[in-house]
Amino acid sequence: MLQLSIESINSRAPYNIQLSDDGSFCFTTDEAQTYEIGFVEDHMMAIENAYQFFLMPKSDANEQKDEKMQQTVTAIIEEFFSANDVLLDYICDTKDGRQAARNRLFQQWFNQYPKRHLFTLRTMKVEFDGVTYYASAIIRNDNPAYSDCMTAIDAFEKEMQDKLI
DSSP, rough: OOOOOOOHHHOOOOOOOOOOTSOOEEEETTSOOOEEEEEEEOSSSSSSSEEEEEEEEEOOOOOOOOOHHHHHHHHHHHHHHHHHEEEEEEOOOOTHHHHHHHHHHHHHHHHTTTGGGEEEEEEEEEETTTTTEEEEEEEEETTTTTTHHHHHHHHHHHHHHHHHH
């Protein structure tokens, strides 16, 4: 796991971030909803320095829009990219059938990010057996391995399609 500066994150995030024993981060919203957020090395991408991002509610999530949550998640991801030349991917959970909503929210947050011009967002969608799977990858445009990362994203999408279809 790559190390991030919790002090730097907390200087920008509206919610207070706590570091968990396993290296992930936790925060609690004004509505008393606790979330865990973290990054794990992703071996599905055929490239080094690929990490999968996860955001999980620790209890039943509140459906209310929370701009402070978006700002907190953005601060964590910003710190992740500021310290590392990495590829970040996100696979939408399908367990409750809300993967399309998760994908839209992720894209909305990206599109609202003031520095989005510094990044490339690639969204992938594969349908199989009545279920639509969504994944996204983000990379800084100035990453020295940009072209290798884009090749790895293309290969991952093809592999996803080949396995499911």
